[in-house]
Amino acid sequence: MSVGVLAPEPSDNPIGASIANGAQLAVDELNADGGIGGADVEISVKDTKEDPATGRSRYQELTVNEGVDVTTGVFTSEVLLNIMDDIAQQQTLHMTAGAATPEASARVAENYEQYKYHFRTGPTNARHLGQNMVDFVEAKSGDLGWESVAVLVEDYAWTEPVSAVLDEKLGDTGVEVAMSQRYASGTENFGPVYDEVENSGADAAFVAMAHTGTPAVVQWASQQRPFEFGGIHVPMQLPSYYEATDGAVNYGVTQNSATPQSEVTDKTVPFAENYNEEFGSYPVYTGYIAYDAVHQFASVAEEVGSVASDDLVSGLEESSYTGTAGTIEYYGPDDQFAHDVVYEEGKVWPIFMQWQDGNQEVIYPDDLATADYQTPPWV
Structure with a gap:
Protein backbone atom coordinates (compact mmCIF):
# COMPACT_ATOMS: atom_id res chain seq x y z
CA MET A 1 0.00 0.00 0.00
CA SER A 2 1.21 3.49 -0.69
CA VAL A 3 0.70 6.99 0.69
CA GLY A 4 1.39 10.06 -1.44
CA VAL A 5 2.40 13.28 0.30
CA LEU A 6 2.20 16.80 -1.15
CA ALA A 7 4.33 19.27 0.81
CA PRO A 8 5.85 22.70 0.06
CA GLU A 9 9.65 22.55 -0.05
CA PRO A 10 9.91 19.76 2.55
CA SER A 11 13.70 19.99 2.63
CA ASP A 12 13.78 23.49 4.13
CA ASN A 13 10.25 24.83 4.79
CA PRO A 14 9.17 23.92 8.35
CA ILE A 15 5.53 23.63 7.27
CA GLY A 16 6.36 21.31 4.38
CA ALA A 17 8.89 19.38 6.43
CA SER A 18 6.29 18.79 9.13
CA ILE A 19 3.80 17.42 6.59
CA ALA A 20 6.38 15.04 5.11
CA ASN A 21 7.93 14.00 8.42
CA GLY A 22 4.60 13.60 10.22
CA ALA A 23 3.37 11.29 7.46
CA GLN A 24 6.70 9.42 7.45
CA LEU A 25 6.56 8.85 11.20
CA ALA A 26 3.03 7.45 10.89
CA VAL A 27 4.10 5.11 8.09
CA ASP A 28 7.10 3.93 10.11
CA GLU A 29 4.84 3.18 13.08
CA LEU A 30 2.35 1.32 10.91
CA ASN A 31 5.07 -0.84 9.37
CA ALA A 32 6.58 -1.56 12.78
CA ASP A 33 3.14 -2.80 13.82
CA GLY A 34 2.60 -5.08 10.83
CA GLY A 35 1.47 -2.60 8.20
CA ILE A 36 -2.15 -2.35 7.04
CA GLY A 37 -3.85 -5.71 6.84
CA GLY A 38 -0.42 -7.31 6.84
CA ALA A 39 0.78 -5.24 3.88
CA ASP A 40 3.76 -2.92 4.14
CA VAL A 41 3.08 0.77 3.59
CA GLU A 42 5.25 2.84 1.27
CA ILE A 43 5.44 6.64 1.16
CA SER A 44 6.21 9.02 -1.70
CA VAL A 45 6.76 12.72 -1.05
CA LYS A 46 6.44 15.42 -3.71
CA ASP A 47 7.30 19.13 -3.49
CA THR A 48 4.42 21.45 -4.45
CA LYS A 49 6.61 24.57 -4.13
CA GLU A 50 3.40 26.34 -2.98
CA ASP A 51 2.62 26.76 -6.69
CA PRO A 52 -0.77 25.64 -8.09
CA ALA A 53 0.61 24.37 -11.41
CA THR A 54 3.47 22.50 -9.73
CA GLY A 55 1.10 21.08 -7.13
CA ARG A 56 -1.18 19.72 -9.84
CA SER A 57 1.73 18.16 -11.70
CA ARG A 58 3.03 16.50 -8.51
CA TYR A 59 -0.47 15.25 -7.66
CA GLN A 60 -0.72 13.62 -11.09
CA GLU A 61 2.68 11.99 -10.60
CA LEU A 62 1.46 10.41 -7.37
CA THR A 63 -1.93 9.24 -8.62
CA VAL A 64 -1.52 8.59 -12.35
CA ASN A 65 2.09 7.47 -12.49
CA GLU A 66 2.58 5.88 -9.07
CA GLY A 67 -0.99 4.81 -8.30
CA VAL A 68 -0.92 5.66 -4.60
CA ASP A 69 -3.90 4.60 -2.46
CA VAL A 70 -4.31 7.94 -0.68
CA THR A 71 -2.78 11.41 -0.77
CA THR A 72 -2.36 13.87 2.07
CA GLY A 73 -0.77 17.26 2.70
CA VAL A 74 -1.26 20.47 0.64
CA PHE A 75 -0.60 23.67 2.58
CA THR A 76 -1.88 26.49 0.37
CA SER A 77 -5.51 26.86 -0.60
CA GLU A 78 -4.60 27.85 -4.15
CA VAL A 79 -2.85 24.51 -4.66
CA LEU A 80 -5.74 22.57 -3.16
CA LEU A 81 -8.35 24.24 -5.35
CA ASN A 82 -6.20 23.59 -8.42
CA ILE A 83 -6.17 19.83 -7.79
CA MET A 84 -9.82 19.38 -6.78
CA ASP A 85 -10.87 18.40 -10.31
CA ASP A 86 -7.94 15.98 -10.50
CA ILE A 87 -8.99 14.41 -7.20
CA ALA A 88 -12.45 13.96 -8.69
CA GLN A 89 -11.09 12.54 -11.94
CA GLN A 90 -8.65 10.09 -10.33
CA GLN A 91 -11.16 9.10 -7.63
CA THR A 92 -8.31 8.70 -5.17
CA LEU A 93 -8.93 9.62 -1.54
CA HIS A 94 -7.27 12.88 -0.49
CA MET A 95 -6.97 14.01 3.15
CA THR A 96 -5.92 17.66 3.32
CA ALA A 97 -3.43 18.61 6.03
CA GLY A 98 -2.88 22.36 5.81
CA ALA A 99 -5.13 24.29 3.41
CA ALA A 100 -8.15 25.96 5.02
CA THR A 101 -10.30 27.21 2.15
CA PRO A 102 -14.00 26.31 2.59
CA GLU A 103 -14.38 26.33 -1.21
CA ALA A 104 -13.17 22.73 -1.23
CA SER A 105 -15.93 21.51 1.10
CA ALA A 106 -18.46 23.64 -0.76
CA ARG A 107 -17.68 21.67 -3.90
CA VAL A 108 -18.22 18.41 -2.03
CA ALA A 109 -21.56 19.66 -0.75
CA GLU A 110 -22.70 20.97 -4.15
CA ASN A 111 -21.56 18.01 -6.24
CA TYR A 112 -21.04 15.12 -3.85
CA GLU A 113 -20.59 12.28 -6.34
CA GLN A 114 -17.86 14.17 -8.16
CA TYR A 115 -15.92 15.62 -5.23
CA LYS A 116 -16.61 13.13 -2.42
CA TYR A 117 -12.99 11.89 -2.41
CA HIS A 118 -11.81 15.05 -0.65
CA PHE A 119 -11.65 15.23 3.16
CA ARG A 120 -10.01 17.94 5.27
CA THR A 121 -8.37 16.31 8.29
CA GLY A 122 -7.18 19.73 9.34
CA PRO A 123 -6.96 22.48 10.11
CA THR A 124 -10.55 23.55 10.68
CA ASN A 125 -11.73 25.45 7.62
CA ALA A 126 -11.24 29.20 7.42
CA ARG A 127 -14.81 29.98 8.50
CA HIS A 128 -14.25 27.93 11.64
CA LEU A 129 -10.83 29.52 12.17
CA GLY A 130 -12.64 32.84 12.34
CA GLN A 131 -15.31 31.40 14.61
CA ASN A 132 -12.61 30.07 16.90
CA MET A 133 -11.14 33.57 17.16
CA VAL A 134 -14.57 34.86 18.17
CA ASP A 135 -14.99 32.05 20.71
CA PHE A 136 -11.57 32.86 22.18
CA VAL A 137 -12.41 36.55 22.63
CA GLU A 138 -15.79 35.72 24.13
CA ALA A 139 -14.21 33.34 26.64
CA LYS A 140 -11.00 35.20 27.51
CA SER A 141 -11.36 38.94 26.85
CA GLY A 142 -12.12 39.59 30.52
CA ASP A 143 -9.03 37.71 31.70
CA LEU A 144 -6.88 39.43 29.08
CA GLY A 145 -8.28 42.88 29.77
CA TRP A 146 -9.20 43.40 26.12
CA GLU A 147 -12.17 45.79 26.11
CA SER A 148 -11.48 46.85 22.53
CA VAL A 149 -9.54 45.39 19.61
CA ALA A 150 -8.20 46.54 16.25
CA VAL A 151 -8.73 43.80 13.67
CA LEU A 152 -5.78 43.49 11.27
CA VAL A 153 -6.08 40.89 8.51
CA GLU A 154 -3.65 40.37 5.64
CA ASP A 155 -5.34 40.63 2.25
CA TYR A 156 -4.93 37.10 0.92
CA ALA A 157 -7.58 34.66 -0.25
CA TRP A 158 -7.27 32.42 2.82
CA THR A 159 -8.33 35.23 5.17
CA GLU A 160 -11.51 36.25 3.33
CA PRO A 161 -13.74 33.78 5.24
CA VAL A 162 -11.95 34.71 8.49
CA SER A 163 -12.74 38.39 7.90
CA ALA A 164 -16.35 37.58 7.08
CA VAL A 165 -16.87 35.81 10.41
CA LEU A 166 -15.11 38.54 12.40
CA ASP A 167 -17.21 41.20 10.70
CA GLU A 168 -20.41 39.25 11.44
CA LYS A 169 -19.79 38.10 15.00
CA LEU A 170 -16.91 39.76 16.83
CA GLY A 171 -19.00 42.76 17.84
CA ASP A 172 -21.51 40.46 19.54
CA THR A 173 -18.93 39.35 22.13
CA GLY A 174 -19.16 42.63 24.07
CA VAL A 175 -15.67 43.66 22.93
CA GLU A 176 -15.55 46.92 20.98
CA VAL A 177 -14.10 46.70 17.47
CA ALA A 178 -12.18 49.98 17.43
CA MET A 179 -11.06 49.51 13.82
CA SER A 180 -10.92 46.80 11.17
CA GLN A 181 -8.51 46.73 8.26
CA ARG A 182 -7.55 44.30 5.54
CA TYR A 183 -4.06 45.58 4.86
CA ALA A 184 -2.20 45.07 1.58
CA SER A 185 -0.63 41.71 0.81
CA GLY A 186 3.14 41.94 0.95
CA THR A 187 3.14 44.74 3.56
CA GLU A 188 6.59 45.10 5.13
CA ASN A 189 6.36 48.47 6.91
CA PHE A 190 3.70 48.30 9.63
CA GLY A 191 4.40 51.77 11.00
CA PRO A 192 1.38 53.47 9.37
CA VAL A 193 -0.89 50.55 10.27
CA TYR A 194 0.23 50.58 13.89
CA ASP A 195 -0.19 54.36 14.06
CA GLU A 196 -3.86 53.80 13.18
CA VAL A 197 -4.17 51.12 15.86
CA GLU A 198 -2.72 53.48 18.46
CA ASN A 199 -5.04 56.27 17.37
CA SER A 200 -8.02 53.95 17.68
CA GLY A 201 -7.25 53.36 21.36
CA ALA A 202 -7.59 49.58 21.00
CA ASP A 203 -6.26 47.38 23.78
CA ALA A 204 -4.98 44.79 21.31
CA ALA A 205 -4.31 44.12 17.66
CA PHE A 206 -6.41 41.07 16.82
CA VAL A 207 -4.73 39.60 13.76
CA ALA A 208 -4.98 37.00 11.02
CA MET A 209 -1.65 36.77 9.21
CA ALA A 210 0.75 34.26 7.73
CA HIS A 211 2.82 35.67 4.85
CA THR A 212 3.33 39.04 6.56
CA GLY A 213 3.53 37.81 10.13
CA THR A 214 7.24 38.21 10.83
CA PRO A 215 7.68 41.93 10.05
CA ALA A 216 4.39 42.57 11.86
CA VAL A 217 5.39 41.00 15.16
CA VAL A 218 9.04 42.13 15.05
CA GLN A 219 8.04 45.76 14.51
CA TRP A 220 5.34 45.56 17.19
CA ALA A 221 7.93 44.38 19.72
CA SER A 222 10.90 46.51 18.64
CA GLN A 223 8.80 49.68 18.60
CA GLN A 224 7.10 48.67 21.87
CA ARG A 225 3.71 49.65 20.54
CA PRO A 226 1.23 50.29 23.39
CA PHE A 227 -1.23 47.56 22.56
CA GLU A 228 -1.28 43.78 22.89
CA PHE A 229 -0.98 41.39 19.96
CA GLY A 230 -2.70 38.11 19.14
CA GLY A 231 -5.01 36.08 16.91
CA ILE A 232 -3.92 33.77 14.11
CA HIS A 233 -0.23 34.24 13.39
CA VAL A 234 1.05 31.25 11.43
CA PRO A 235 4.82 31.83 11.81
CA MET A 236 4.34 32.17 15.58
CA GLN A 237 3.16 28.56 15.62
CA LEU A 238 6.68 27.36 14.74
CA PRO A 239 8.43 25.89 17.82
CA SER A 240 11.69 27.49 16.66
CA TYR A 241 10.20 30.96 16.15
CA TYR A 242 11.46 32.49 19.40
CA GLU A 243 15.05 31.97 18.29
CA ALA A 244 14.25 32.96 14.71
CA THR A 245 12.96 36.36 15.89
CA ASP A 246 15.60 36.80 18.61
CA GLY A 247 12.83 36.84 21.19
CA ALA A 248 10.69 39.52 19.49
CA VAL A 249 7.75 37.13 19.52
CA ASN A 250 7.64 37.18 23.34
CA TYR A 251 4.12 37.97 24.64
CA GLY A 252 2.56 37.32 21.21
CA VAL A 253 -0.53 35.10 21.11
CA THR A 254 -1.64 32.74 18.36
CA GLN A 255 -4.13 30.04 17.65
CA ASN A 256 -2.56 26.60 17.06
CA SER A 257 -3.61 22.98 16.60
CA ALA A 258 -1.24 21.74 19.30
CA THR A 259 2.15 22.41 20.89
CA PRO A 260 4.82 19.96 22.01
CA GLN A 261 3.74 20.37 25.65
CA SER A 262 -0.04 20.57 25.19
CA GLU A 263 -1.97 17.46 26.15
CA VAL A 264 -4.75 17.92 23.58
CA THR A 265 -5.10 14.12 23.66
CA ASP A 266 -2.96 11.42 25.20
CA LYS A 267 -1.22 11.07 21.82
CA THR A 268 -0.10 14.70 21.42
CA VAL A 269 3.01 14.88 23.60
CA PRO A 270 4.32 11.36 22.74
CA PHE A 271 4.05 12.18 19.04
CA ALA A 272 5.87 15.50 19.48
CA GLU A 273 8.66 13.84 21.46
CA ASN A 274 9.01 10.97 18.96
CA TYR A 275 9.09 13.50 16.13
CA ASN A 276 11.80 15.50 17.86
CA GLU A 277 13.85 12.39 18.55
CA GLU A 278 13.58 11.27 14.93
CA PHE A 279 14.03 14.59 13.13
CA GLY A 280 15.82 16.85 15.63
CA SER A 281 13.05 19.44 15.94
CA TYR A 282 9.40 19.70 16.94
CA PRO A 283 6.59 19.76 14.36
CA VAL A 284 4.34 22.64 13.41
CA TYR A 285 0.61 22.12 13.17
CA THR A 286 0.73 20.49 9.73
CA GLY A 287 2.85 17.67 11.16
CA TYR A 288 0.22 16.71 13.73
CA ILE A 289 -2.49 16.75 11.05
CA ALA A 290 -0.57 14.74 8.43
CA TYR A 291 0.34 12.16 11.07
CA ASP A 292 -3.30 11.89 12.11
CA ALA A 293 -4.45 11.64 8.48
CA VAL A 294 -2.22 8.65 7.73
CA HIS A 295 -3.23 6.85 10.92
CA GLN A 296 -6.93 7.52 10.35
CA PHE A 297 -6.63 6.24 6.77
CA ALA A 298 -4.98 3.08 8.07
CA SER A 299 -7.61 2.62 10.77
CA VAL A 300 -10.45 2.93 8.26
CA ALA A 301 -8.73 0.68 5.70
CA GLU A 302 -8.34 -2.00 8.37
CA GLU A 303 -11.97 -1.61 9.45
CA VAL A 304 -13.50 -1.80 5.97
CA GLY A 305 -10.94 -4.35 4.76
CA SER A 306 -10.27 -2.40 1.58
CA VAL A 307 -8.38 0.51 0.04
CA ALA A 308 -10.97 0.99 -2.70
CA SER A 309 -11.73 4.71 -2.66
CA TYR A 343 -15.17 21.99 14.78
CA GLU A 344 -16.60 21.33 18.24
CA GLU A 345 -15.47 21.23 21.85
CA GLY A 346 -14.46 17.68 22.70
CA LYS A 347 -13.56 16.97 19.06
CA VAL A 348 -11.26 19.38 17.24
CA TRP A 349 -11.00 22.67 19.13
CA PRO A 350 -7.81 24.70 18.49
CA ILE A 351 -5.77 26.03 21.36
CA PHE A 352 -4.43 29.55 21.89
CA MET A 353 -0.85 29.87 23.07
CA GLN A 354 1.39 32.71 24.17
CA TRP A 355 5.14 32.92 23.81
CA GLN A 356 6.59 33.37 27.30
CA ASP A 357 10.38 33.43 27.70
CA GLY A 358 10.96 31.01 24.84
CA ASN A 359 8.09 28.64 25.66
CA GLN A 360 4.79 28.10 23.86
CA GLU A 361 2.40 28.28 26.82
CA VAL A 362 -1.25 27.32 26.34
CA ILE A 363 -3.66 29.97 27.68
CA TYR A 364 -6.92 28.60 26.18
CA PRO A 365 -8.94 26.46 26.63
CA ASP A 366 -8.66 26.57 30.40
CA ASP A 367 -8.52 22.79 30.86
CA LEU A 368 -5.35 22.64 28.74
CA ALA A 369 -3.74 25.85 30.02
CA THR A 370 -0.10 25.61 31.05
CA ALA A 371 0.24 29.27 32.15
CA ASP A 372 -1.71 32.45 32.74
CA TYR A 373 -1.67 35.18 30.11
CA GLN A 374 1.09 37.78 30.56
CA THR A 375 0.61 41.40 29.48
CA PRO A 376 3.66 42.84 27.68
CA PRO A 377 5.54 44.93 30.29
CA TRP A 378 5.64 48.02 28.05
CA VAL A 379 1.86 48.17 27.65
Missing part, protein backbone atom coordinates in the same frame (compact mmCIF):
# COMPACT_ATOMS: atom_id res chain seq x y z
CA ASP A 310 -15.52 4.39 -2.37
CA ASP A 311 -15.12 2.04 0.59
CA LEU A 312 -12.69 4.45 2.23
CA VAL A 313 -15.06 7.39 1.70
CA SER A 314 -17.90 5.52 3.39
CA GLY A 315 -15.59 4.46 6.20
CA LEU A 316 -14.27 7.97 6.82
CA GLU A 317 -17.79 9.40 6.88
CA GLU A 318 -18.54 7.09 9.81
CA SER A 319 -15.11 7.32 11.44
CA SER A 320 -14.35 8.86 14.82
CA TYR A 321 -10.59 8.78 15.34
CA THR A 322 -8.72 10.29 18.27
CA GLY A 323 -5.41 11.60 16.99
CA THR A 324 -2.87 14.15 18.21
CA ALA A 325 -4.98 17.24 17.39
CA GLY A 326 -8.29 16.00 18.76
CA THR A 327 -11.03 13.53 17.90
CA ILE A 328 -11.42 13.66 14.14
CA GLU A 329 -14.87 13.32 12.66
CA TYR A 330 -16.20 14.79 9.41
CA TYR A 331 -19.31 16.73 8.46
CA GLY A 332 -21.73 14.69 6.38
CA PRO A 333 -22.47 15.02 2.66
CA ASP A 334 -25.47 17.30 3.25
CA ASP A 335 -23.60 19.81 5.41
CA GLN A 336 -22.34 23.06 3.92
CA PHE A 337 -18.86 21.99 5.08
CA ALA A 338 -19.13 18.44 3.74
CA HIS A 339 -16.10 16.28 4.61
CA ASP A 340 -14.41 19.01 6.67
CA VAL A 341 -13.20 18.08 10.14
CA VAL A 342 -15.87 18.85 12.74
